[in-house]
Amino acid sequence: MVMLYGSSLAMYHALSQMGKDVDVVVPELPKTFDFLPGADKIKETGKENFIYDLGIAVDCTDTNRLKCYEECYENAKATISIDHHGTNTMFADYNYVDPASPACSQILVIVLRYLGVEITKEIGDCILTGIATDTGGFKYEGVRNRNI
Numbered sequence: 001m002v003m004l005y006g007s008s009l010a011m012y013h014a015l016s017q018m019g020k021d022v023d024v025v026v027p028e029l030p031k032t033f034d035f036l037p038g039a040d041k042i043k044e045t046g047k048e049n050f051i052y053d054l055g056i057a058v059d060c061t062d063t064n065r066l067k068c069y070e071e072c073y074e075n076a077k078a079t080i081s082i083d084h085h086g087t088n089t090m091f092a093d094y095n096y097v098d099p100a101s102p103a104c105s106q107i108l109v110i111v112l113r114y115l116g117v118e119i120t121k122e123i124g125d126c127i128l129t130g131i132a133t134d135t136g137g138f139k140y141e142g143v144r145n146r147n148i
Contacts, residue, residue: 004058005026005033005039005042005126005133006036006127006133006134007059007104007108007126007127007130008042008058009038009039009041009042010108010112010123010126011058011108012038013037013038013120013122013126014112014115014117017117017118017123018117023047024042025042025044026043027044033129036126036129038122046071047072051075051077052076052077053076054078054079054080055074055079056079056080056081057079057082057083057091057092058081058082058083058104058108059082059083059084059085059130059134061089062087062089062091063089063091078094079091079094080092080093080096081094081097082104082107082111083095083096083107084098084099084101084102084106084134085097096111102135103130103135104130105127105128105131106127106131108130
């Protein structure tokens with residue numbers, strides 16, 4: 001499940017850039033990814049008895065992959081899913097799923113550009129890590145030259 005770390009942290013930096021108060025909730029971050037900008041901001045659980053305005057799931061096909069933060073996500077006032085898996089169950093209020101994309105982080109580039117977010121070095125590092133891990137080092141089927 002390494003691919004979601006790059007996507008999650010790219011979203012963290014983008015939303016922070018937009019002036020939003022952001023919690024990144026991921027059950028466990030392998031030490032391998034400590035180098036990612038913002039890795040120290042990742043929480044294992046959300047705020048207790050807190051209703052988030054928006055829950056964003058990245059690179060998750062269904063709520064079973066949300067693990068320990070499922071309660072935080074499902075109790076949010078609104079939910080978004082950004083994913084690239086054709087098996088996505090469209091579990092969010094708003095779903096942006098592109099099965100033609102080999103990596104969720106690739107989709108984030110499109111989303112962030114649309115939102116007018118500046119792709120900083122921190123965001124770029126997270127996105128590149130997400131793409132590299134999600135594509136198995138650019139080896140998995142579906143990797144191709146694509147204008148984004």
